[in-house]
Amino acid sequence: xxxxxxxxxxxxxxxxxxxxxxxLELLTKGRKLAxxxxxxxxxxxxxxxxxxxxxxxxxxxxxxxxxVDHPDLRDYKTLPYxxxxxxxxxxRQPRVVLYGATFIGRDLAPRIASNSVSxxxxxxxxxxxxxxxxxxxxxxxxxxxxxxxxxxxxxxxIITPDVHVQMxxxxxxxxxMMPAKAPCDGKITNILYEPTAADQLVKIIxxxxxxxxxxxxxxxxxxxxxxxxxxxxxxxxxxxxAEVIGGEVAGTRAAVDAGFIPHDQQVGQTGLxxxxxxxxxxxxxxxxxxxAGMHDANRIIAINNDPNAPIFDVCHYGIVGDAASxxxxxxxxxxxxxx
Numbered sequence: 162x163x164x165x166x167x168x169x170x171x172x173x174x175x176x177x178x179x180x181x182x183x184x185l186e187l188l189t190k191g192r193k194l195a196x197x198x199x200x201x202x203x204x205x206x207x208x209x210x211x212x213x214x215x216x217x218x219x220x221x222x223x224x225x226x227x228x229v230d231h232p233d234l235r236d237y238k239t240l241p242y243x244x245x246x247x248x249x250x251x252x253r254q255p256r257v258v259l260y261g262a263t264f265i266g267r268d269l270a271p272r273i274a275s276n277s278v279s280x281x282x283x284x285x286x287x288x289x290x291x292x293x294x295x296x297x298x299x300x301x302x303x304x305x306x307x308x309x310x311x312x313x314x315x316x317x318x319i320i321t322p323d324v325h326v327q328m329x330x331x332x333x334x335x336x337x338m339m340p341a342k343a344p345c346d347g348k349i350t351n352i353l354y355e356p357t358a359a360d361q362l363v364k365i366i367x368x369x370x371x372x373x374x375x376x377x378x379x380x381x382x383x384x385x386x387x388x389x390x391x392x393x394x395x396x397x398x399x400x401x402x403a404e405v406i407g408g409e410v411a412g413t414r415a416a417v418d419a420g421f422i423p424h425d426q427q428v429g430q431t432g433l434x435x436x437x438x439x440x441x442x443x444x445x446x447x448x449x450x451x452x453a454g455m456h457d458a459n460r461i462i463a464i465n466n467d468p469n470a471p472i473f474d475v476c477h478y479g480i481v482g483d484a485a486s487x488x489x490x491x492x493x494x495x496x497x498x499x500x
Contacts, residue, residue: 183334211230
């Protein structure tokens with residue numbers, strides 16, 4: 162293999178020069194993958210006025226930043242961004258390329274995979290480097306792309322041994338975000354961007370960004386509810402408890418489908434992955450699709466009227482009883498204690 166073939170790249174998504182959390186999480190994971198491959202970790206940063214994003218990329222473990230800085234690239238546009246990365250991949254042939262499973266990442270990664278004929282797996286929950294046997298031949302240093310399949314009933318390990326470049330998207334919160342123990346003053350490689358007529362086919366007239374209603378990912382306490390709460394009135398009790406104890410409210414897929422809570426507050430396989438200090442699961446059965454998003458909480462309290470509910474297999478403390486009644490009791494007790 163050529164000299165650059167063991168490179169790990171992370172596309173660092175940024176907004177107004179500020180890198181998004183999932184990109185920093187991927188740099189943390191990418192550092193581990195690069196160490197296993199014994200190759201460099203490189204951040205691909207595209208936009209305008211990128212000094213902060215470049216600095217953060219080094220802080221989270223990058224050895225080199227491929228920077229493409231141009232006023233026309235300030236806001237994300239599919240055509241120029243995908244063309245830039247496709248040209249870089251074809252020229253340099255990295256081994257692994259990672260993207261956040263954001264709106265931008267989900268738009269960008271499939272286009273690049275198709276154009277560069279690369280392997281791609283979406284919404285991975287873990288990534289490892291390992292060997293595998295394919296067509297009776299040993300394939301070394303493959304990206305093992307791990308993700309739930311068949312509605313979360315099995316965990317699949319996907320490999321793409323027929324291509325050199327292997328790519329994956331990962332949702333926010335799945336990987337740990339941690340600055341490198343010994344960040345380096347790495348190399349910055351400035352890539353020249355030359356606009357083409359095709360790049361201007363789509364123009365951004367206005368941008369409107371809706372602020373997040375909650376900060377589940379950074380919340381130390383989360384009070385989560387499931388369809389087992391039965392009604393919107395019962396679900397609203399969670400907001401009262403969360404306000405008293407300084408937490409945020411989340412829900413399961415079933416609670417979202419029932420209209421109890423917005424989708425952006427969903428925890429689980431098709432929602433957010435969270436790691437709070439305390440997770441209070443109220444009326445949640447404990448389906449694997451939900452547990453996948455919260456099992457790393459430091460402490461889990463489960464409240465359910467079914468003593469055989471699977472949630473009791475993953476919780477630290479279990480309460481068998483009507484969730485709405487128990488939550489109301491919790492709220493009144495904490496109000497008295499905190500006076």
